[in-house]
Amino acid sequence: MQTLNRRKFLSLTAAAAGAAALPPQSRAVGARVVVLGGGFGGASVARYLRMWNPGVAVTLVEPNATHVSCILSNLVVTGLLSMNRINLSYTALRNNRGVQVVQGRALGIDTGGNRVTVSTANGNVTLGYDHLVVAPGIDFVPPPGNWNPSLTPHAWQAGPQTTLLRNQLATLGNNDRFVMTIPKSPYRCPPGPYERACMVADYLKRKGRTGATVTVLDANPSIQAEPEAFTRAFNVTHAGRILYVPNAVVQSVDSASRSIVTSAMSVSNAKVLNIIPAHRAGAIGASLGVNAGGFVPVDPLTYAVSGVANVHVIGDACAVPASDGKAVPKSGHMANSEAKVCADAILRALNGEQPDTNIATSSACYSPITSRSASWLSANFIYGDIYDANGGIKGKGMHRVDLGEAPAGEVNQDSYQDMFTWADSLFYDSFA
Ligand SMILES: Cc1cc2nc3c(=O)[nH]c(=O)nc-3n(C[C@H](O)[C@H](O)[C@H](O)COP(=O)(O)OP(=O)(O)OC[C@H]3O[C@@H](n4cnc5c(N)ncnc54)[C@H](O)[C@@H]3O)c2cc1C
Known part of the structure; x- marks a missing residue:
């Protein structure tokens, strides 16, 4: 993976935005x-x-x-x-x-x-x-079962859902379980769900909730953004707080009992069940x-x-x-x-x-890992030919010209x- 110095990344994304302007x-x-x-x-x-x-x-x-x-x-x-x-x-x-x-x-x-x-x-x-x-x-594609976002929020469109999830999180006590799902890509903000897992783990630590954990049920086969930074965050920074489960495709949700069945793991009666369903336009x-x-x-x-x-x-x-x-x-x-x-x-x-x-377009996401440190990710694109696996031109589209992300060691207060x-x-x- 090609990585960029953060300052270079900031100047590149500014340049890419300017190229379109x-x-x-x-x-x-x-x-x-x-x-x-x-x-x-x-x-x-x-x-x-x-x-x-x-x-x-x-x-x-x-x-x-x-x-x-x-x-x-x-x-x-x-x-x-x-x-x-x-x-x-x-x-x-x-x-x-x-x-x-x-x-x-x-x-x-x-x-x-x-x-x-x-x-x-x-x-x-x-x-x-x-x-x-x-x-x-976006709109959501409701998962199978009885999903009710008023009981098991997504908080993936900000507003009342953000407040609801915040209030539910505040009820978590010692040894309680926060369970969240991640839909298959593409979804909005590729690092966002992993960021949420880290921030909830950090919250539990800050509040002294001993034994309380975060279970991440990811429908994808692996972490979809900044794998190095988030693997380190899950295994080192938040060790013992986060259980990451890949290939966990949702099969059934029961919001009333906050229970979920996935292809990799089932959980009954989670204290908080944060369902982020698949997206559509x-x-x-x-x-x-x-x-x-x-x-x-x-x-x-x-x-x-x-x-x-x-x-x-x-x-x-x-x-x-x-x-x-x-x-x-x-x-x-x-x-x-x-x-x-x-x-x-x-x-x-x-x-x-x-x-x-x-033309050029660019994207950046900053992801807090704790209440003092963050990671970052950028993707920049320019317009041009799109090639197939054999090197033939299959059409026009946006070329990914670089992919910068914070090395795990650059997750810091700066x-x-x-x-x-x-x-x-x-x-x-x-x-x-
Ligand atoms: C937790 C989280 C963290 C994120 N962090 C980042 C980040 O670090 N960096 C980043 O770049 N992005 C981040 N994102 C992603 C970002 O929020 C979305 O990609 C962005 O909001 C998309 O913009 P949009 O205009 O397409 O849609 P939205 O911002 O969702 O706006 C759509 C608007 O359309 C309105 N609307 C819907 N239907 C109608 C209708 N029929 N008539 C009129 N209006 C309508 C809605 O009310 C809404 O206001 C994050 C997302 C989440 C959930």
């Missing part, structure tokens, strides 16, 4: 862009469209009054941060960028008529568009057509869906092919990066220009501090 001089004054979903993808695309061309009217549709960030949310679950710290307002987008924010939920898209129906507190409204950006994040995105994995295939130059040049899907809901056969990772940083490429492509299209082919700098930069670049 070359606005065209659009003359598309008066054009209407509607954005569905005000998470990292939707907020960023609204922000950049208005920054790059204030003549374009941008309407952002989002059911919630504010966005609660998943990023840093494991620190809220474990009592190190307050909910306020991850609560992101739309006020700056509205006041500073001139984005019209409509509180409502998109019900349906009429791609032929270029309009979308939105449910609001005052009834349904229809919004017409020249371009539509759909960024609804958020429903309004999925209505545009999905691949076998449940995500919306897009052209990585424009994020347009197949056959509809003015409808784009970005963020966790989309599927972007990558050169290593895996999809581009689903992260807030990547959603922000895709938003810039998409905004640029929309402004070029409105201006009668072709999309830029010289990275823990950098995590907040990085997160605040991303929050600003998406919502301010």
Whole structure:
């Protein structure tokens, strides 16, 4: 595995983001862009469209009054941060960028008529568009059995679920068991579940809960991100606290008794059962057509869906092919990066220009391992040919140009501090 020095990684990801950020001089004054979903993808695309061309009217549709960030949310679950710290307002987008924010939920898209129906507190409204950006994040595929997220939360969409898991964690006593599941890849934030296991183990230690443990039931055959750092975290830093079980595909969940059967292990009456189910594209995105994995295939130059040049899907809901056969990772940083490429492509299209082919996207995740130390991971991509196993060109997509991650020995307090700098930069670049 190629590793990078952390400082080098920070400068590389900044450079990659910048490579996508070359606005065209659009003359598309008066054009209407509607954005569905005000998470990292939707907020960023609204922000950049208005920054790059204030003549374009941008309407952002989002059911919630504010966005609660998943990023840093494991620190809220474990009592190190307050909910306020991850609560992101739309006020700056509205006041500073001139984005019209409509509180409502998109019900349906009429791609032929270029309009979308939105449910609001005052009834349904229809919004017409020249371009539509759909960024609804994820929905869950319920596991077999009687899964009730009010009893056995996912806390994989931040907000009330974060509070619920935090409150349940607080009830854990000595010798109690926290059990969590990890779905098969791809899921949002590849290191996120392993980070959660570490943070819960750290919480139990900090609170002096003797004998209390974390059981990680992973549907994947191995740790999906930063294997070196997390293997060390599980076996050394949190030794005796975390039981990691690979190939644990969920067969049945009973939320009432907090019991679970998997292909590798069954647990009855866990004190806390944190079910993170498999993901698919958020429903309004999925209505545009999905691949076998449940995500919306897009052209990585424009994020347009197949056959509809003015409808784009970005963020966790989309599927972007990558050169290593895996999809581009689903992260807030990547959603922000895709938003810039998409905004640029929309402004070029409105201006009668072709999309830029010289594009790059990037992703970063910082993972707290304890309440004082963190790990990090980056992935950077440039657009180009995608090769098959025999070296033949099988299409166009995003090339993984480097993969940097913290060596196990670089899981430290310095990275823990950098995590907040990085997160605040991303929050600003998406919502301010
Ligand atoms: C514990 C955890 C830690 C993480 N850590 C990191 C990290 O370190 N780095 C990183 O980059 N990423 C991290 N992530 C991943 C990151 O949070 C997601 O990848 C990111 O939120 C995806 O952005 P998005 O805009 O696609 O979706 P979201 O942020 O989920 O936003 C989607 C929005 O669409 C809205 N919506 C849904 N349906 C509709 C509809 N019909 N009409 C209108 N609006 C709708 C939703 O209300 C929501 O606000 C983490 C995730 C978790 C769970």
